[in-house]
Amino acid sequence: MALLKLSDIDENDRGSSADHDINGFDVYSQTTDEKVGSVKDILVDEAGHFRYLIVDLGFWIFGKKVLLPVGRSQIDYNSRRVYALGMTKEQAENLPEFTDKLEIDYDYEEKVRGVYRPTATGTTTAASTTAASTTAASTTGVSANQPAASTYDRNTYNYQQDQSLYGLNEQNHQNLKLYEERLVANKTRMKTGEVSVGKHVETQTARVAVPIEKEQVVIERVTPGDAGRVVAPGEANFQEGQVARIEVYEETPDIHKEAFVREEVRVRKEVEHDTVEAQETVRREELDIDAGGNRVTRNPQI
Numbered sequence: 001m002a003l004l005k006l007s008d009i010d011e012n013d014r015g016s017s018a019d020h021d022i023n024g025f026d027v028y029s030q031t032t033d034e035k036v037g038s039v040k041d042i043l044v045d046e047a048g049h050f051r052y053l054i055v056d057l058g059f060w061i062f063g064k065k066v067l068l069p070v071g072r073s074q075i076d077y078n079s080r081r082v083y084a085l086g087m088t089k090e091q092a093e094n095l096p097e098f099t100d101k102l103e104i105d106y107d108y109e110e111k112v113r114g115v116y117r118p119t120a121t122g123t124t125t126a127a128s129t130t131a132a133s134t135t136a137a138s139t140t141g142v143s144a145n146q147p148a149a150s151t152y153d154r155n156t157y158n159y160q161q162d163q164s165l166y167g168l169n170e171q172n173h174q175n176l177k178l179y180e181e182r183l184v185a186n187k188t189r190m191k192t193g194e195v196s197v198g199k200h201v202e203t204q205t206a207r208v209a210v211p212i213e214k215e216q217v218v219i220e221r222v223t224p225g226d227a228g229r230v231v232a233p234g235e236a237n238f239q240e241g242q243v244a245r246i247e248v249y250e251e252t253p254d255i256h257k258e259a260f261v262r263e264e265v266r267v268r269k270e271v272e273h274d275t276v277e278a279q280e281t282v283r284r285e286e287l288d289i290d291a292g293g294n295r296v297t298r299n300p301q302i
Contacts (some may be wrong), residue, residue, distance in 0.1 A: 001046055002045070002046055002104075003043045003044065003051060003104050004043065004044055004045075004046070005041045005042070005043060005054070005179070006041060006042040006043070006044055007023070007041050007042075009044070010104045021187070021218075022053075022063065022075060022080075022082060023037055023039055023040065023041060023042070023043070024038060024039065024080070024208075025038065025039045025075070025080050025081060025082045026038050026080065026081050026082070026098045026177035027039060027053075027055050027068070027081075027083075027084055028076060028081055028082070028083050028084070029083070029084055029087050029088070030083040030084060030085045030086065030091075031086060031087065031088060032088075033088060033280050034059075035059045036055065036057055036059055036060050036087065036092070037055050037056045037059050037060065037086060038055070038056050039053050039054065039055060039056045039057070040054045040056050041053075041054040042054065042063065043067065043104075045159075049159075051069065051070060051159065052067040052068060052070065052071045052112075053068040053070060053073055053082065054067060054068075054098060055068045055084070056066070057092055059121045060089050060092050061092060061093065063154075064097050065097065066095040066097065066098055066112075067095070067098055067112050068082075068084055068087070068098070069112075069113070069116060069162075069165035069166055070166060070168065071146045071162075071163065071164060071165045071168060072084060072085045072086065072116055072164075072165060073085065073089070073101060073165045073279075076186060078110070078265055085114075091115055091116075094115050095112060095113045095115050095192070097107060110152070110189060111166060113162060115223070116164075116165055116166070117162070117165070118164065131139055136255070138191075139203040181282035181283045181284065182276070182282060183280055185278070197265070205225045208255065210253040210255065212251035212252065212253055213250065214251070215249045215250055216248065217246055217248060236286075261272045
């Protein structure tokens with residue numbers, strides 16, 4: 001995220017922040033109460049959040065400007081002072097120099113953060129060998145479990161990962177929290193009904209016609225055409241007990257019931273999508289400042 005100097009932002013774009021900057025405030029070491037230098041400008045990100053104070057170290061290192069993360073500062077508006085929490089001269093010497101023509105990128109910020117970040121023992125990187133820096137780290141309230149710089153990734157880094165450097169609090173920055181209401185849309189899945197699919201047996205009388213055949217014997221007595229003809233001797237053979245046999249058949253119906261698959265019923269669900277719109281009045285708190293003719297400085301915000 002690009003950083004901009006507050007002085008380079010048009011007054012119309014930064015609104016009331018033009019009257020609330022802390023340029024010119026003296027900078028003191030919170031550890032030794034020794035004057036370090038003065039605030040020359042403020043760096044803000046594209047969202048308008050204060051990230052660094054540009055500090056001229058004229059009282060420690062002549063001609064050198066460095067960046068002080070806003071979370072490592074304590075602002076005293078009455079005395080027009082900014083206290084650098086935990087800063088030592090050794091730490092200031094290890095900080096990379098800032099110039100107005102410098103292009104601030106992730107690598108440069110990592111060099112700055114590397115000096116201020118606490119080590120696993122709770123001391124800052126640049127001053128881990130001095131007792132003063134140990135005291136300074138403890139006064140900032142930084143957790144010793146904060147990950148080392150090697151665990152940060154340039155593609156996913158955000159300032160929330162370094163709350164000890166950029167996090168603000170009411171004690172040091174006297175920030176006022178403004179609240180607002182937002183519409184939060186959630187969905188609740190509820191049962192609206194139930195469909196039961198079953199089957200039952202219906203009975204009916206079925207009729208079927210089956211054609212059958214029956215055989216019967218037909219005996220016909222007919223008079224031959226040569227009736228009255230005299231037969232030749234020996235042609236007539238008179239015998240008793242001669243019987244003619246004919247087999248008679250008939251068909252009988254064979255009717256029984258068999259089960260067949262008539263049809264198949266498939267049961268499934270389909271989801272219909274719809275959009276429900278809601279409208280509600282929400283409230284938001286805005287900041288009202290009554291300076292009473294006095295100079296009011298802007299509180300940095302994360």
